[in-house]
Amino acid sequence: MSEQDPFEPLRSVLERHGQLQSRSIPNAQGTWILMYYGDLADSKILQTQVIPPMQEKAPGGVSLETLIRHLPVDQQEKAGDIDQVVKRLISGWTLLLSRTERGGYLLNTALKIDRSATSPEVESQIMGPQVALTESLQTNISLIRQYLPDTRLRYASYQIGESTHTEVMLLYMEGVAPADEVSLMKDKLANVKFKGITDSSMLLEKIDDNPESLFPQMIASERPDRIVLNLIEGRMVILVDGSPFALLGPSRFFDFFKSAEDRYLRTNMALFLRLLRLAAIFISVFFTPLYVAALTYHYQLIPSNMLVPLAQSRSKVPFPPLMEALLLEFIIELLREAGARLPTKVGQTMGIVGGIVIGQAAVQAGFTSNILIIIVALAALSSFITPVYIMGAAIRILRFPMLLLAGAWGAVGIMTGVSFVLIHLLRVKTIGQSYLYPLYPLQFGKKQLKLPISRRSLSQDIYEEPAGDAR
Structure with a gap:
């Protein structure tokens, strides 16, 4: 950088990245x-926090080091190499130089497009706080801090994405979250390689213990209250700048x-609602395969008073039970996907009318x-009872291999599928911990087996034992 004019050597480099001002x-x-860059920097910050203090100090001609102390900009950095300067400028920062001094300073004047906090749309509920996260990382941290003003709350920041340089924040409670789990998660985030990241869900496949x-x-949660309660229980939270969803872990199957x-x-x-959701899993995964298995291989399992109406309803059907079930399941998935991709009002109308019209016409x-x-309708409805969308999608997908196994080997095929799924779940880990905890490994305390659904686990009080003991 030239001592006489630091502006000219930088212009040829910086103008390649946008309209430099x-x-x-x-x-x-x-x-x-x-x-x-005029389209990236916030003109209000420049006009109110940067330029007026500089004009006040201009008659005295202070040094850059003295001037920078009088600028009320939250984030300031000393300018280093040209790569650092370019990255900051294309992120909305401003470079401050002097013709008579070497070096310079970078000021965070980035224009942030943000929205105010609104009610949750994905995790809507009747009781509890009615506020959701936004796309702003700082706003989300402020929301969490309002619910959890605890000095034990710790942050670890990461820049992920070769092109986007997205800020990712790991939150945990020091002394509450197990140190080995925190260390493992920090290593995962530090070693993530991405060309670009725009949402927290893109991290899942990179940091899961079993991405396959x-x-x-x-x-993935958008509710600050759920995030805070998970932090208090010793879990970790990952926030991504630009994403309105936080990742909570370790999360077990029953969570x-x-x-x-x-x-x-x-x-x-x-307790009743959780039992209802667990029953819905069975209905969603096994009802249609059991129908196919009973009609194909196990007529003796059908009650005698149901044989006549069942035979009458299938008298005109030209397909075997497996093809019939796969056809309906495929139509249900088409309606669900089409309803999700259309505008809200149109999607709801299409889902209801399309389901009725197609079902009646098919019969x-x-x-x-x-x-x-x-x-099939009952199985599809049961899959939507799952509170977490991604788990509901996994359950819907699981129906198809179960259907194929039921059509191939009947009840033996279903039990084979259940065995493979159970073995897989026993092998899955979440941040180094058992996915089926507390069912596996078995935990005996005071001659009692700790079950996944108990009065203690449903208590609104915070767990009394240290988080490390429960794992």
């Missing part, structure tokens, strides 16, 4: 120069069937039976 402010010792597994190992609203209900009500045309439509 500069402003010169004369002072008693020379000229101060501000360099920034169908079952998720971390919960995906706990709703944030359960904590605001009476114990017996919450009248003889492509399927009334009984199977009821079974």
